[in-house]
Amino acid sequence: MALSPNDIPKMFGDVPPFMAVEHQPSLAGETADAVVVGMPYDGIATFRGGATRRAPQEIRKFSLLFGSYHFDWDMHALDHVRVLDCGDVDVVPGDTPESYRRLETRIGEIQGAGARSMMMGGDHGVTYPAVKAVAEHVGGPLGFLLFDTHLDLCESFNEDRLTRASPVMRICELPQVDPKHIAIIGPKGPRNLPEWTPLYKELGITVYSDRTVQKRGIEAVVEEALEIASPQGRPPYVSVDIDVIDPAYAPGTNSIEPGGFTSREIINGVRLACENGFAGFDVVEVSPDFDSNSGTTSTLAARLMVEAVCCLAARKAGCVRSWDAT
Numbered sequence: 001m002a003l004s005p006n007d008i009p010k011m012f013g014d015v016p017p018f019m020a021v022e023h024q025p026s027l028a029g030e031t032a033d034a035v036v037v038g039m040p041y042d043g044i045a046t047f048r049g050g051a052t053r054r055a056p057q058e059i060r061k062f063s064l065l066f067g068s069y070h071f072d073w074d075m076h077a078l079d080h081v082r083v084l085d086c087g088d089v090d091v092v093p094g095d096t097p098e099s100y101r102r103l104e105t106r107i108g109e110i111q112g113a114g115a116r117s118m119m120m121g122g123d124h125g126v127t128y129p130a131v132k133a134v135a136e137h138v139g140g141p142l143g144f145l146l147f148d149t150h151l152d153l154c155e156s157f158n159e160d161r162l163t164r165a166s167p168v169m170r171i172c173e174l175p176q177v178d179p180k181h182i183a184i185i186g187p188k189g190p191r192n193l194p195e196w197t198p199l200y201k202e203l204g205i206t207v208y209s210d211r212t213v214q215k216r217g218i219e220a221v222v223e224e225a226l227e228i229a230s231p232q233g234r235p236p237y238v239s240v241d242i243d244v245i246d247p248a249y250a251p252g253t254n255s256i257e258p259g260g261f262t263s264r265e266i267i268n269g270v271r272l273a274c275e276n277g278f279a280g281f282d283v284v285e286v287s288p289d290f291d292s293n294s295g296t297t298s299t300l301a302a303r304l305m306v307e308a309v310c311c312l313a314a315r316k317a318g319c320v321r322s323w324d325a326t
């Protein structure tokens with residue numbers, strides 16, 4: 001008997017779990033250190049399109065390259081932390097507010113399990129509802145540490161206030177997030193809007209340009225940014241827009257921008273950004289349709305997720321920065 005379309009596995013819901021950890025769609029009664037969630041949603045693409053909605057399934061696929069033992073850390077990461085994959089948010093294509101509402105509900109469930117959310121976008125718009133849900137759970141001041149080529153400070157785009165060009169502006173409006181505890185690492189180039197430069201200064205956001213990273217090195221910059229984004233010593237929400245990395249290393253994204261970080265720099269950057277833990281973590285803007293045939297960008301995104309897991313594990317295992325000794 002043929003399956004009806006309602007019975008076949010969902011393209012954006014039923015996929016191999018990240019790193020083959022336990023797939024646990026229902027988080028009721030569960031406790032975990034981190035829960036991976038896919039947010040296969042993209043709204044308007046302001047340049048060349050490209051389906052970031054396919055990113056979660058591709059990142060999961062390439063995450064299967066990676067095992068629990070990590071040479072750099074000399075640690076079996078999954079021996080120290082319980083990580084679940086709750087699958088993808090059941091998004092409503094074309095309905096941004098409803099899709100974001102569903103994501104917020106999911107992040108709330110993850111927080112209810114005592115876990116940190118580790119989200120695979122989706123375009124960068126999805127970071128706003130994720131940070132909002134985390135901030136509401138945390139209650140107190142929350143910092144935000146972002147790796148991005150762009151400042152993403154649009155008030156709106158075509159009257160839409162929830163686009164991929166606006167997440168930082170929306171996050172600045174959250175009552176729990178003081179822009180003075182927002183640090184953005186990596187902005188560069190001629191695709192940032194002129195009004196964003198005076199605006200970030202007026203808001204009190206700290207920006208470390210790509211040039212600053214070149215001069216000072218990624219490690220010194222992230223260490224300083226982490227202090228800014230850690231009010232009262234609380235770990236920040238950490239977001240990685242994959243377009244901060246040079247397209248030579250990460251071609252699979254919409255707004256490619258020549259120049260930028262190497263894979264090694266962003267790996268070290270994420271390790272340092274997450275070394276005190278994190279309130280939430282995401283990797284966004286991966287667009288598998290523009291990736292190389294080898295899955296370079298999706299693999300790097302998966303690797304950054306693994307590094308964030310290792311940061312949580314290393315704190316429990318007592319080997320923070322063991323990667324610096326190998």
Ligand SMILES: [Mn+2]
Nearest residue numbers: 149150241243
């Ligand atoms: Mn960007």
